[in-house]
Every structure is written in C-alpha cells, then in structure tokens.
Amino acid sequence: MNLRRSAAVAGKEWRETVRNRLFLLMAFLLPPLWMVVFSYGLVLDVEHIPFAVLDRDQSSLSRDYVYRFIESRYFDYRGSVQDEREIDRMLGDTAIRMAIVIPQRFEERLSAGRAVTVQTLLDGTFPLHADTMKSYVIALNRAFSQELLAGFLARTRGVTSAETRRLVEPVTLETRYLYNEEVRSTWSMVPALIMFTLMVTSPLLTALGVVREKETGSIYNAYGSTVSKAEFLVGKLAPYFIISAINVAVLWAIAVWLFGVPFKGSATLFVTASLLFILCGTGIGLVISLLVRTQMAALIITIIMAMVPTILFSGLLVPVSSLSPGARLQAHAFPAMYYTDVARTSFLKGLDLGAMWTDMLALAGFAVALWLVAYGLFTKRPKT
Amino acid sequence: MKGNGLGGSEAVRVWALRLFVMTRKELLQLGRDVPLLLFLIYSFSLSVYISGAGMMMQLNNAGLVVHDGDRSESSRELIHRFHEPYFRFDGEVHDPRMGLERLDRGTSMLLLDIPPRFHEAIMAREPVSVQLQVDTTNAPQGLSAASYAARVVGEFSFDLTSSRLIGASGGRMDVPIVESAHRVWYNPNQDETWLQSIAHLLRMITLFAFLLPAAALVREKEHGTVEQLLVAPVTPLQIMLSKVLAMTLVVLVSTMGAVAIILKPVFGVPVKGSFALFLILTALYSFTMAGLGLFAATVTRNQAQIGMVSLLVIAPMLLLSGITTPFEAMPSWVQSLMALSPLRYFVDVTYGILLKGVGVDVLWDSILAMVLLGGMLFGLGMWRFHRQFE
Numbered sequence: 001m002n003l004r005r006s007a008a009v010a011g012k013e014w015r016e017t018v019r020n021r022l023f024l025l026m027a028f029l030l031p032p033l034w035m036v037v038f039s040y041g042l043v044l045d046v047e048h049i050p051f052a053v054l055d056r057d058q059s060s061l062s063r064d065y066v067y068r069f070i071e072s073r074y075f076d077y078r079g080s081v082q083d084e085r086e087i088d089r090m091l092g093d094t095a096i097r098m099a100i101v102i103p104q105r106f107e108e109r110l111s112a113g114r115a116v117t118v119q120t121l122l123d124g125t126f127p128l129h130a131d132t133m134k135s136y137v138i139a140l141n142r143a144f145s146q147e148l149l150a151g152f153l154a155r156t157r158g159v160t161s162a163e164t165r166r167l168v169e170p171v172t173l174e175t176r177y178l179y180n181e182e183v184r185s186t187w188s189m190v191p192a193l194i195m196f197t198l199m200v201t202s203p204l205l206t207a208l209g210v211v212r213e214k215e216t217g218s219i220y221n222a223y224g225s226t227v228s229k230a231e232f233l234v235g236k237l238a239p240y241f242i243i244s245a246i247n248v249a250v251l252w253a254i255a256v257w258l259f260g261v262p263f264k265g266s267a268t269l270f271v272t273a274s275l276l277f278i279l280c281g282t283g284i285g286l287v288i289s290l291l292v293r294t295q296m297a298a299l300i301i302t303i304i305m306a307m308v309p310t311i312l313f314s315g316l317l318v319p320v321s322s323l324s325p326g327a328r329l330q331a332h333a334f335p336a337m338y339y340t341d342v343a344r345t346s347f348l349k350g351l352d353l354g355a356m357w358t359d360m361l362a363l364a365g366f367a368v369a370l371w372l373v374a375y376g377l378f379t380k381r382p383k384t
Numbered sequence: 385m386k387g388n389g390l391g392g393s394e395a396v397r398v399w400a401l402r403l404f405v406m407t408r409k410e411l412l413q414l415g416r417d418v419p420l421l422l423f424l425i426y427s428f429s430l431s432v433y434i435s436g437a438g439m440m441m442q443l444n445n446a447g448l449v450v451h452d453g454d455r456s457e458s459s460r461e462l463i464h465r466f467h468e469p470y471f472r473f474d475g476e477v478h479d480p481r482m483g484l485e486r487l488d489r490g491t492s493m494l495l496l497d498i499p500p501r502f503h504e505a506i507m508a509r510e511p512v513s514v515q516l517q518v519d520t521t522n523a524p525q526g527l528s529a530a531s532y533a534a535r536v537v538g539e540f541s542f543d544l545t546s547s548r549l550i551g552a553s554g555g556r557m558d559v560p561i562v563e564s565a566h567r568v569w570y571n572p573n574q575d576e577t578w579l580q581s582i583a584h585l586l587r588m589i590t591l592f593a594f595l596l597p598a599a600a601l602v603r604e605k606e607h608g609t610v611e612q613l614l615v616a617p618v619t620p621l622q623i624m625l626s627k628v629l630a631m632t633l634v635v636l637v638s639t640m641g642a643v644a645i646i647l648k649p650v651f652g653v654p655v656k657g658s659f660a661l662f663l664i665l666t667a668l669y670s671f672t673m674a675g676l677g678l679f680a681a682t683v684t685r686n687q688a689q690i691g692m693v694s695l696l697v698i699a700p701m702l703l704l705s706g707i708t709t710p711f712e713a714m715p716s717w718v719q720s721l722m723a724l725s726p727l728r729y730f731v732d733v734t735y736g737i738l739l740k741g742v743g744v745d746v747l748w749d750s751i752l753a754m755v756l757l758g759g760m761l762f763g764l765g766m767w768r769f770h771r772q773f774e
Contacts, residue, residue, distance in 0.1 A: 020685075020686065020688055020689065022685070022692070022693075023686075023688045023689050023692055026689070026692035026696065030692065030695060030696060033696075034699065038700075038703060040715065040717075041700075041703075041704055041714065041715060041718040041721075042703055042704065043713065043714060044523075044524040044709060045524065045713070046713060047713065048712060048713060049710075049713075050712055065562070076712075089746075091569060091570075091740075092736070092740050092742045093742070093746050094732060109560075110562075111560070112560075113558055113559065113560045114558045114560060115558060115559060115560065115561050115562075115563055116560075116561075116562055116563065117562075117563045117565050118562055118563070118564065119565045119567065120564065120565070120567070121567050121569060122566060122567070122568045122569065123568075123570060124568040124569055124570045124571035124572065124574055125570055125571060125579065125735050125739055125740070126579060126710055127441075127571060127574035127576045127579060128442045128528075129710055129713075130568050130571075131443070132531075134566055135531050135532070135535055137564055137566070138535060138564050139531075139534070139535070139538070141561075141562045141563070141564045142538055142542065144562050145542075145560075145562050148560045148561065148562070149545070149559060149560060149561060152559070166509070166510075166511045167509075167545065167548070168545050169511070169541055169545070170506060170509070170511060170512070170544045170545060171462075171506070171511075171512055171514065171537060171540055171541040172512075172513040172514075173513065173514055173515075173516055173533060173534050173537040173538075174513050174514070174515050174516065175516045175518060175530050175533070175534070176516070176518070177517075177518050177520040177526065177530070178484075178487060178517055178518060178519055178520060179521050180521060180523055180526070181520075183520045183523050183526060184523060185523045185524065188520065188521055188522050188524075188526075189523070200695060200699065201695065204691050204692065204695065208687060208691065212687075212688070291419065293417070293419070294417055294603075295599075295603065295606075295687040296417065296420065296599040297417050297419050297420035297423070299595065299599055299690070299691045299694075300420060300423070300591075300592070300595045300599060301419070301420065301423050302691070303591065303595065303694060303695065303698070304423070304588075304591055307591075307695075307698070307699065307702070308435075308584075311702065311703065312435055312439055312584075315522070317441065317708075318441055318525070319493075319522055319525055321445055321446075321472075322440050322443070322444040322445045322446070322525075323439065323440060324437050324438040324440065326434060327434055327435070327438020328438070341490065344522075345490070348521045349488060349521065351488055351489075355488060355489050355490075
C-alpha cells in the first residue's frame with residue numbers, strides 16, 4: 001500500500017469533481033437544504049383534521065357539543081351537511097376526513113339522564129390517522145360525558161361539584177415525557193434527518209466513480225498502471241469521504257444552532273459513528289459502481305437503494321421495533337438503523353458507549369464488510 | 385418531414401414509423417442492461433411486498449415495563465388492559481430506576497408506575513393517579529403511545545364510575561353519557577398493508593418514471609450520441625417523445641404487474657374503481673414525471689449531475705406529497721410548494737380509484753392539474769433541448 005499512489009488517484013478524482021461544477025455545488029448544498037426543508041416541513045403530528053357535521057337534533061346542547069370539535073386544534077370545521085349522501089361525496093372527494101352524525105333527540109335523552117351514541121364516519125385511507133382520529137373523538141366524548149355526569153349527579157343527588165369530579169374520574173394518568181420533555185417533533189426529527197441526508201447523498205457521490213471510467217474506457221489507464229487495487233479504491237473513495245465528513249459538521253451545526261436541539265452526548269462517539277457511517281454510505285456506492293456496467297444502472301440503483309430503505313426501515317418515521325419480522329430483518333441488514341440510534345441517543349439522551357456499543361460495532365462491521373466486498377469485486381484483469 | 389415531397393398521410397406514417405423505431409431502440413437498450421432490468425423487476429415485486437407487509441405506522445408493539453407498587457387485584461386488572469398489538473409487555477421491575485434504565489437503552493418505550501395503596505384508594509373512593517414515563521426521542525410515536533395509554537386508563541376509570549353508580553342505584557341505571565361509535569370507510573379493518581403497498585408502488589412509479597428517461601437523455605449527451613441523433617432524420621420532438629413513450633410503457637407494464645401479482649392477490653387491495661382509468665392516469669402521470677425528468681436532463685451535462693438533481697427534486701416529492709400522511713396535515717408553505725408536485729395529484733387519483741372507487745367526476749381537478757403540469761414541463765424541456773442544439 002503506497003499512499004502516494006492513492007493520493008494521485010484521489011487528486012485526479014478531486015479535480016474531476018471540481019470541474020463538475022453543478023455536481024460539486026449540489027454535494028455541498030443538498031444536505032443543509034434538505035435538513036432545513038424537512039425539519040420544518042415533515043410534520044407528523046395529526047392536527048387540522050377536516051370534518052363536517054350532520055346534526056339531526058339541532059338543539060342547543062348538540063351545538064355546544066359540536067363547538068367542542070370546532071374549538072379543538074385537532075379538528076378543522078368544514079361546515080354542516082343535511083344528509084348522509086353529502087357526507088359520501090365529501091369523503092370521496094377528500095374534502096373531509098371525518099363526519100360526525102348527531103342523532104335525533106340528543107338533548108332530550110341526555111337531559112333525561114340517558115346515554116346517547118354519536119356516530120363518526122372516518123376516512124380509513126390512512127389507518128394511523130383513522131386511529132388517531134378515533135382517539136381524539138373518544139377523549140372528547142369522555143370529557144363531555146364527565147361534565148354531563150357531574151352536572152347530573154349534582155342535580156339528582158345533591159353532591160358538591162368537587163365530590164362529583166372525584167366520583168367521575170377516580171383514576172387519573174400522569175404522563176411524563178422523557179428526553180424530549182416538550183415533545184417537539186423537530187427534536188426527534190433532526191437527528192434522524194442527519195442520518196437520512198448522509199445516507200442518501202454519500203452513496204451517490206461514489207456510485208459513478210468507477211463505472212464512469214468503465215463506460216468511457218479510461219479505467220484501462222488504471223488497469224495498466226502500477227497502482228494496486230486497494231490504492232485505487234482508497235483514492236476513489238477519499239475525496240467523497242472528505243466531502244461527507246464536512247457535511248457531517250455542517251449538519252451538526254444546523255441541528256444545534258438553527259434548530260436548538262440539545263447535544264447531550266459525547267462528541268467523540270458521535271464523530272466516530274458518523275465517520276463509520278459515511279464510510280458505509282460511500283462504500284455502498286462503490287460496491288454498486290463495481291457491480292454494474294452502465295452509469296445509468298448505477299445511478300438508478302443507488303438512488304433507489306439509498307432512498308427507499310432509508311425512508312422506510314431506518315427508524316426515521318417508524319421505530320424498527322414496530323416493523324414486521326421480515327422488514328425488521330431488512331432494517332438490521334442496513335447500516336442506517338444503527339446510526340439513527342446513535343444520533344438520537346447522542347443528541348437527546350446523552351449516554352456513554354455502554355449503551356451504544358452494539359450500534360458502533362455494527363457500523364464498524366458494515367464498513368469493513370463493504371470494503372472487503374469492494375476489494376473482492378474489483379479486478380484489474382476483466383474477462384472481456 | 386416538412387416538405388420532403390411526401391403526401392400528408394404518408395408524412396404522418398413516416399413520422400410515426402421513425403418514432404416507433406426510436407422507441408424500440410430505447411427499449412432494446414434498456415433490455416440489454418441486465419442489472420438494471422433485474423432491479424426494476426425487484427422494485428415492483430419483492431420490494432413492494434416487503435414494504436406492504438412490513439411497514440406499520442399505527443402504534444404497534446410498543447415496549448411497556450411496569451413497576452407495580454401495589455400488586456393487588458386492581459393493579460393487575462389495569463396492567464392487563466395494556467394489551468397487544470399496541471403494547472408489548474416487557475415484564476415488571478422492582479425499582480422504577482431499573483425501568484428508566486431500560487428506557488435509556490431504548491429496549492422499552494414506556495414505564496407504567498402504579499403507586500402502593502392503589503387498590504385501597506379505589507376501595508376507599510379516594511382519587512388516585514398512576515404515572516407513565518414515555519420515551520419521546522421519536523416524538524410522534526411517543527405521543528401516540530401516551531394517548532393510547534390515556535385511553536386505557538380513562539376506560540378503566542370510567543368503568544369504575546359506572547359500576548359504582550350502577551351499584552348505588554340497585555343494578556339498573558342509565559347515565560347521561562355520549563358513547564362513541566365509529567365506522568371506518570374505504571378500509572374498514574384499517575388494514576395498513578393496503579396503504580403501505582400502494583404507497584410503495586407510488587414511490588417506485590415516481591422514481592422510475594423520472595429517472596429512466598432523464599438518465600437515458602443525459603447518457604446520450606454525455607456520450608455524444610445525441611449529436612448523431614440530431615443529424616439523423618428525426619426531430620428533437622421525436623428524440624424526446626420516444627424516450628418518454630418507451631419509459632412510460634415500461635412503468636405501465638411494471639405497475640400492472642405489481643397490482644396483479646402483489647397488491648390484489650397478496651394484500652387484497654380492493655381496486656374499487658376502474659382499473660383501466662387507473663392505468664390511463666398512471667400513463668399520464670409517467671408522462672408528466674418524464675417531462676420533469678427530461679427538463680432536468682437538459683439542465684445537466686452528465687449523469688453525476690442528473691443524479692444530484694434527481695435527489696433534489698425527488699426526495700421532497702416523496703416525503704411531502706402526502707403518500708403516507710394526509711396532505712392537509714402539512715404546513716401551509718409545504719402545501720403551496722407541493723402544488724407543483726405532480727405526485728401530490730397522483731396520490732389523490734390513486735387512493736381515489738383503488739380504495740374509494742371514485743371516477744373522473746370527482747378526480748377531474750387532479751387530472752387537469754397533471755395535464756397542465758405535464759404539458760408545461762414537457763414544453764419547457766423541449767424548448768431547452770431545442771435551444772441547446774440549434
């Protein structure tokens with residue numbers, strides 16, 4: 001291994017990159033741009049659910065009931081309708097996601113101390129949202145019922161309001177949110193977005209490196225030179241590794257200074273994990289580059305390979321523990337998941353190596369394995 | 385073409401023939417790229433299956449550890465109500481600190497702490513509270529788990545109240561409460577595989593419909609073969625159109641395959657509306673995305689650049705067009721920005737036809753938006769292409 005020869009390859013690669021202006025610009029521009037756009041834009045909270053009301057009672061109590069929904073920040077009132085056919089149409093057109101049907105004699109029955117069933121029609125296209133809507137409705141109904149009940153008991157039994165409150169809610173739940181006390185979406189999103197950004201951009205940087213030379217034939221210069229396999233691959237990887245490393249620093253700075261996410265963990269650990277992770281990312285690109293024959297194939301395969309598992313199976317949107325066993329297996333076979341763990345833990349939990357050594361080991365393992373695969377795939381004596 | 389001395393219909397025939405030959409060339413070229421072809425097949429089959437079966441956004445399997453300081457009938461009854469599939473019981477701990485350690489390590493997500501004298505307090509009709517600690521490093525999931533837990537405890541509490549009231553009134557008691565009845569439409573069992581498999585198909589259509597033509601055009605530019613095409617008796621329109629047609633065809637066939645082999649038989653996605661309409665609109669969408677791809681290809685010089693530009697354009701589209709989260713829940717600036725994303729309209733079309741069973745009468749505005757965007761992008765691409773070579 002002669003580092004001077006690697007440096008020569010790296011120098012040539014770097015010069016090509018610098019002359020490819022748009023590419024270089026994007027390599028530095030994309031990560032911070034995405035970070036900002038997705039941190040502000042990728043909102044997963046379920047709020048502003050558009051809904052309509054079919055009020056068959058038209059009483060003051062039913063209006064009071066509907067008003068609770070209109071007031072709530074979770075719901076967005078889109079008017080009242082006259083019959084169920086109109087609900088059909090609005091749900092079909094996605095003008096609303098939910099409709100509330102208040103039955104006749106709503107007020108009459110409740111004032112007489114009897115139970116009433118209110119029906120909600122939900123758009124089930126997004127099952128998670130249908131579920132959340134159900135929870136909101138149930139919580140709202142319960143609060144409304146408790147008030148009714150308290151009033152009813154005070155009227156019929158003459159108990160004081162303090163006592164009725166105790167009677168209608170004997171057991172309460174106190175919830176404490178850990179690590180992200182105010183449950184800010186951005187705090188949990190930003191560390192994962194560092195992972196997303198690095199995972200999607202770094203393979204693409206290297207993906208075309210070798211296959212471009214194969215396609216244009218300039219790879220024969222390398223075949224015919226004294227540069228060894230390992231020297232060549234290191235040289236090919238080095239410039240892009242450095243670009244990604246700079247991006248790590250930029251992304252970290254954006255997370256801490258722009259979004260104010262606390263960094264509670266160890267900087268050394270985070271940097272080590274990040275460097276291992278971009279080694280994996282650039283390694284994936286390199287392996288794809290060695291496997292295919294055309295740049296077009298390298299490009300498409302890399303983009304999809306990098307983007308799809310990273311969106312789905314990395315813990316970005318959904319924790320790996322709630323995936324099905326098959327998908328969980330795929331998540332474990334991909335480095336992104338481990339780095340998401342390290343990033344979130346380093347930012348929000350601030351634990352030491354003891355809690356993260358398995359993740360670190362996995363990242364190191366992937367980096368070494370990818371390197372060995374690349375080394376094994378690259379040959380200076382192609383068959384044709 | 386113009387004034388080649390041919391008659392009108394003859395000119396059209398020659399024009400179409402040339403377009404056909406060019407389209408065939410694109411398909412042949414793609415067919416010879418074996419790794420890419422294999423990957424295409426994987427993307428529309430196995431990959432759709434894995435995502436459909438594997439992704440669960442609904443709260444599922446959230447690890448719960450319990451510190452039961454009471455060990456009574458009531459506390460066991462409450463713990464029992466935290467059940468699968470939402471919660472996974474990770475066992476009891478003797479000390480809340482041990483539970484917190486599990487949360488630290490990320491092996492469990494929630495710690496439920498039931499105080500001593502819980503049962504006694506309930507029997508004595510004193511108010512009592514239980515504590516829940518939630519790991520919110522993943523904020524939406526943490527919130528979702530907390531709201532489920534609140535639902536569980538709320539029900540427990542409410543059942544106590546009603547049993548007391550009924551007990552007091554001698555067995556028969558009507559109480560003024562509002563009960564909730566839900567009817568879920570379009571996906572009555574809330575089967576998430578429907579959403580996830582369709583969502584994944586949408587991602588694949590988007591990626592391939594954009595990348596295939598874009599890469600095909602840039603490749604010709606990079607290799608210089610586009611110069612040959614330009615001196616050949618074909619117009620720039622034919623060069624671009626042939627790529628769009630070929631790749632649209634590929635995407636369309638793959639989509640049909642994915643629906644016929646995975647979506648319908650494996651996951652039982654209903655396909656309530658007209659499948660033919662869905663295919664026609666998929667073709668329209670592919671055409672629109674191809675227009676965007678070709679436009680991107682005209683502003684780049686080599687495939688490394690088109691790769692970066694693709695990331696710039698595609699990633700926000702995939703994450704912000706409302707594939708797996710309702711579009712109206714996005715911040716308003718995202719909604720305005722994504723009005724330019726053809727995918728945003730195709731999402732409505734796809735869910736509308738496959739799940740809701742609606743037709744053109746409801747979807748006309750989305751269709752119109754796709755037509756306009758597609759025409760605009762294709763026109764813009766043509767204009768740039770012309771300018772670059774003439």
